[in-house]
Amino acid sequence: MTMANLTKEDIEIATRAADHFQRLYYTAYDSSTRVDDLPNFYRPNSAISWNGNPYAGAEGMRQLVMGMPKTKHDVLSFDCHPIPGTQPPSLLVTVSGNVTHGEGPVGNPVSTPAKNIEGHPRVFSQTFMLAPDSTVTLKPGEVAKYYIIADALRFVG
Template sequence: MRPGSIEIATRAADHFTRLYYSAYDSATRVDDLPNFYRSTSAVNWNGNPREGVQGIRDLILNMPKTTHEVQSYDCHPIPGTQPPSLLVTVSGTVVHGGGPAANPAKIPKTIEGHPRVFNQSFMLVPDTGTTVAPKPGELAKYYITADSMRFVG
C-alpha cells in the first residue's frame, strides 16, 4: 500500500457513508440510490437477495421512508489495485415510516416507526468508468459491487 492509503481510504469511506445514507433517506431515493450500484452488483437485504440496479430500485420502491443514524463505520482497504477496493462496515439504527407517532396506541404495533439496529457491509470498487484518475491525495470514485444489510435483533 502506498503511504497515506489508509487515511485516503478512511476519507473515502466517510464520504461514501454520508452520501449513501443521505440518498437512502431522501425523497428522491428511488432515482438516487441505484446510482451507487451497477448491473452486476449483488445485494443481500436482510436475507433477501437482489441483483443490480433494478434489484435495489425494486427493493426501495415498496419500502416506507427511512431515517438512518450511522453510529459507527469501519473501512479496510483491499490491496491489489490502485486506488484500492474498500470493505466498509456500518452500524446504526434505522426508522421505517414516520417515527413513533406513526403507531398510535389503538393500532397494533408494527416495526414501522421504531428504531431498528442494523449492520451493513459494502464492497466498494474503484469506478474505472471515470476518465480522470485521481491525483495523489484525492478520493477515487467508487461503486458498490456487493452489499449485505442485516437487522440486529
C-alpha cells in the same frame, strides 16, 4: 501490494473515501428521490442481500426501495479496510447504526401494539464492497470514485 505494504496514509485515504461514501449513500437513501438516486451507487452486476433477501443490481435496489416506507438512518460507526491488489484499492466498508422506517412511532395507528417494530428505530449492520469506477476520468489529485459491487444489510436484534 500486500497488507504489509499498506501505509497509515493508505488507510487514512480509504477511511476518508468511506466516510464520504457513507454520507452520500445514506443521504440519498433517506431522500424523497431515493428511487432514482440510490440505484446510481450500484451496477447491473452488483449483489445485494437485504436482511437475507437477495436482489440484483441497480434495478433490484430500485425495486426494494419502491416498496419501502421512507427511512431515517442514524450512522453510529463505520470502518474501512482497503483491499490490496488494485490501485486504487477496493474498499470493505462496515457501517452500523439505527434506521427508522416510516413516520416513527407517532406515525403508527393508535391500535398498533407497543412491541411492534414498525416505526421504531432498529439497529442495523451493513457491509459494502466498493470497487473503483474505471469509467470515471479523475483529475490530478482527485480521490477515486467507487460503486457498490456487494451490499449486505442485517437488522441486529
